[in-house]
Amino acid sequence: MRRVYLDYASTTPVDERVVEAMLPYFTEKYGNPTSFYSFGQEAKAAVEEARAKVAELINASSEEIIFTSGGTEACNLAIKGFALKNKNKGKHIVVSKIEHFAVLEACRWLEKQGFEVSYLDVDEYGLVKPETLEGAIKSDTILAIINHANNEIGTIEPIKELAEVAQDKGVAFFSDACISNGQVEIDVEELGVDLLAMSAHKMYGPKGIGALFVARGTRLEPMFHGGGQERKLRSGTENVPGIVGFGKAAEIAKKEMKGEAERLTKLRDELIKEVLKIPRTRLNGHPKQRLPGNANFAFAFIEGEGLILELDFEGISASTGSACSSPTLEPSHVLTAIGLSHAEAHGSLRVTLGRFSTREDVQRLLEVLPRVVKRLRDISPFKDSFEDYVEGTEWKGGEHCHV
Numbered sequence: 163m164r165r166v167y168l169d170y171a172s173t174t175p176v177d178e179r180v181v182e183a184m185l186p187y188f189t190e191k192y193g194n195p196t197s198f199y200s201f202g203q204e205a206k207a208a209v210e211e212a213r214a215k216v217a218e219l220i221n222a223s224s225e226e227i228i229f230t231s232g233g234t235e236a237c238n239l240a241i242k243g244f245a246l247k248n249k250n251k252g253k254h255i256v257v258s259k260i261e262h263f264a265v266l267e268a269c270r271w272l273e274k275q276g277f278e279v280s281y282l283d284v285d286e287y288g289l290v291k292p293e294t295l296e297g298a299i300k301s302d303t304i305l306a307i308i309n310h311a312n313n314e315i316g317t318i319e320p321i322k323e324l325a326e327v328a329q330d331k332g333v334a335f336f337s338d339a340c341i342s343n344g345q346v347e348i349d350v351e352e353l354g355v356d357l358l359a360m361s362a363h364k365m366y367g368p369k370g371i372g373a374l375f376v377a378r379g380t381r382l383e384p385m386f387h388g389g390g391q392e393r394k395l396r397s398g399t400e401n402v403p404g405i406v407g408f409g410k411a412a413e414i415a416k417k418e419m420k421g422e423a424e425r426l427t428k429l430r431d432e433l434i435k436e437v438l439k440i441p442r443t444r445l446n447g448h449p450k451q452r453l454p455g456n457a458n459f460a461f462a463f464i465e466g467e468g469l470i471l472e473l474d475f476e477g478i479s480a481s482t483g484s485a486c487s488s489p490t491l492e493p494s495h496v497l498t499a500i501g502l503s504h505a506e507a508h509g510s511l512r513v514t515l516g517r518f519s520t521r522e523d524v525q526r527l528l529e530v531l532p533r534v535v536k537r538l539r540d541i542s543p544f545k546d547s548f549e550d551y552v553e554g555t556e557w558k559g560g561e562h563c564h565v
């Protein structure tokens with residue numbers, strides 16, 4: 163059976179050009195960048211070349227790029243590093259409710275250390291309104307945090323306006339761009355952000371490598387202490403093959419991003435148009451201001467996990483905002499923040515396309531999905547309420563996770 167991967171927001175395959183660039187750094191070019199002899203200097207040169215490429219993609223300078231073990235570490239370094247270094251100026255942080263757990267859990271940890279965190283509401287599309295941010299900033303606020311784009315619903319935030327609000331109030335601004343970097347253009351100068359997190363494996367690079375953009379003059383407390391690598395902000399021998407791979411991925415993105423975004427936007431819109439023909443189906447997230455490859459749907463009367471399993475049987479990999487198997491049975495915090503009921507959130511499906519997605523992949527999904535949705539609805543314990551259901555009203559099917 164042909165396997166169809168439609169979960170690029172979870173991770174991407176590594177581009178073969180990236181693999182090729184990395185290989186010599188496992189074998190003949192294995193030096194430690196801190197060594198002064200030629201083996202070391204060869205590795206150091208490769209790291210610096212990659213740093214320049216990662217910087218160029220977001221219009222930063224090389225000195226502003228700190229390599230980390232991935233997006234999670236970059237988010238932790240940004241949030242905890244900034245808070246701990248600047249706590250004498252204030253202990254209040256504002257953050258949107260729809261962040262990745264790498265951000266939310268770092269904030270929760272800071273709360274336990276005596277910081278105060280305000281969680282900002284978003285509108286029905288997942289957008290943070292500049293007024294909401296402005297209203298939450300107090301005299302002791304030091305940091306504002308809003309994701310560049312959301313990894314579940316794909317909504318792209320108005321970061322330039324939001325960062326301007328923060329800047330006017332003397333508050334630093336961190337944006338998690340792990341899911342959007344390499345997919346849409348990001349210019350840190352233009353956006354006016356102080357900190358920005360990136361992850362290589364969401365943009366056809368390897369897993370386990372990421373970076374934090376730290377604008378000149380922004381001071382952080384390091385999380386790791388040791389040999390003083392990465393401007394003393396991230397000690398530890400550099401992941402040279404990973405960094406080289408990230409650099410290559412950034413170079414490719416720089417060249418191909420624009421054309422690729424156009425292709426994926428077209429494919430995505432075709433997909434959305436067709437899927438919305440299935441009755442009682444809604445699109446989650448912003449209709450236009452969203453990542454090129456992201457589509458997220460809510461199907462009434464369906465269990466998202468059942469949908470994922472059925473699709474997997476047909477060779478299709480996609481993702482859901484449902485988490486019935488998690489101990490808490492909590493649905494996605496992002497879907498509930500945009501106003502979905504628990505039942506609606508549990509019936510959601512995220513389809514994400516990327517560099518190697520084809521029209522055939524989308525057609526395969528469109529062939530299978532209506533049939534699977536119908537079958538699941540036919541066996542749903544809420545079948546009766548489905549028949550009584552009036553189009554346009556909100557469905558509150560209850561906690562059907564338990565049944």
Ligand SMILES: *Cc1c(COP(=O)(O)O)cnc(C)c1O
Nearest residue numbers: 232233234262264313340341361
């Ligand atoms: C994937 C992702 C992360 C975490 O990055 P890792 O490299 O997997 O640690 C953080 N934020 C967002 C928005 C992501 O999509």
